Amino acid sequence: MANGVRDQVLEDSRADILRAAAACFMERGYAATSIDDVARRLGATKGRIYHHFHSKTDLFAEVFRMGMDLNYEAVEPFVHREGPALPRWRSMAMAHVMQMILTKPFQRAVWIGVEMHLRGATTPEQRDVFNKLIAYRSDYGRLFRATLLQGRDEGVFDFDDLSITNQLMFMTLNSPIFWYTERPGETRADTEAVAGQVVDYALGGLMGTREAEG
Amino acid sequence: MANGVRDQVLEDSRADILRAAAACFMERGYAATSIDDVARRLGATKGRIYHHFHSKTDLFAEVFRMGMDLNYEAVEPFVHREGPALPRWRSMAMAHVMQMILTKPFQRAVWIGVEMHLRGATTPEQRDVFNKLIAYRSDYGRLFRATLLQGRDEGVFDFDDLSITNQLMFMTLNSPIFWYTERPGETRADTEAVAGQVVDYALGGLMGTREAEG
DNA sequence: TGATGAACATACTACCGGGTATGTTGTCAA
């Protein structure tokens, strides 16, 4: 128990690797990122990375998991709030979008992982690792589904196919991972304003077109 | 001029390669797709591909261009229609979404290309090739911007930042390239129903949340 | 009919990247 400091150093080293890996995966994608790239970014060599992670797949999986952990942590406080759907949905959506912005590299890795799974571009060994990650991610998605359904029952949301709507909503809420870049001198309020626009757009989509005629 | 048949055969062969390449890029991404993969899918060898394309980058660029050509072809007829913004926007959006669905492999390649450009994950030689492709894509984006602004002036659209809204709209309209899969026995009407939901969601986002309170 | 070239296939090279096997160094515990 006297080696609490050692454990902390260990965790710091691991965390540094995860951050560097997330950045690399974001910048070049999974396949185009080499272990040497990650090591170079740290001013280290492959040895350090393979000392902490079994394989490239394992490293990527841990980045993915970290991203999802961050999401859960941010959104979960709002999930079990009683009351009408709309304010709860707004809180969850806002927390989600802020996470997309603030932890972008990890969230991009999550996206890449989902894409790889959808494409089936995984080897048999990767299979079960990925299946667990995707299951994790699906659980997270379910947090929103209940609120979506409640909102439709309450008449505040208006949509046809839940599955498609869920896809569209997440596509909107996730989209900052692709186009958001921090402005120099940007404050928390600025960031929240951007996130607010994203949430409003998503909400508009969920509410439907109403009386509009095209 | 007697070799019209020959030219046709040539174009068919090229087109076959492009289709196979688009499918491979969609399934595995750019980096993870090898020229041998594309050749295997055609029951051919690298020789055939390198006979028609200088490099992997060149092949990818042509797939990208083909995808954008298809989009222009589908949307352009509606762009210059006079009258209010909403019906024109709806026609353009619908045409766009249908293209996303019907030519998904090519559209995924376009997406991949944009991502690669954003990440700057391109070698100097690729630079100018990609810059032209991205410029092509940006022109296409501009087709929608005018209508968005007109719609806001007319009061039918309600959004704050044009740039962000444009991103969100395209993210929505493009999203079927990720989650759409053809159902067995699906008719044209079925497909259009799916596309319609996408367009409606996007329209809701553009119209804003109106009188809703969160 | 023979020559020419398009449209490929085959064979090869050079390099890169995942993974491993083997040092090296500092730290802590007994």
Added chain:
DNA sequence: TTGACAACATACCCGGTAGTATGTTCATCA
């Protein structure tokens, strides 16, 4: 003090891949 182990670095192997160099076949045309 020493031995053991964590935390790396170094050196190496090997499979895969972009690109090339060189056949081979067949249609067309002079």
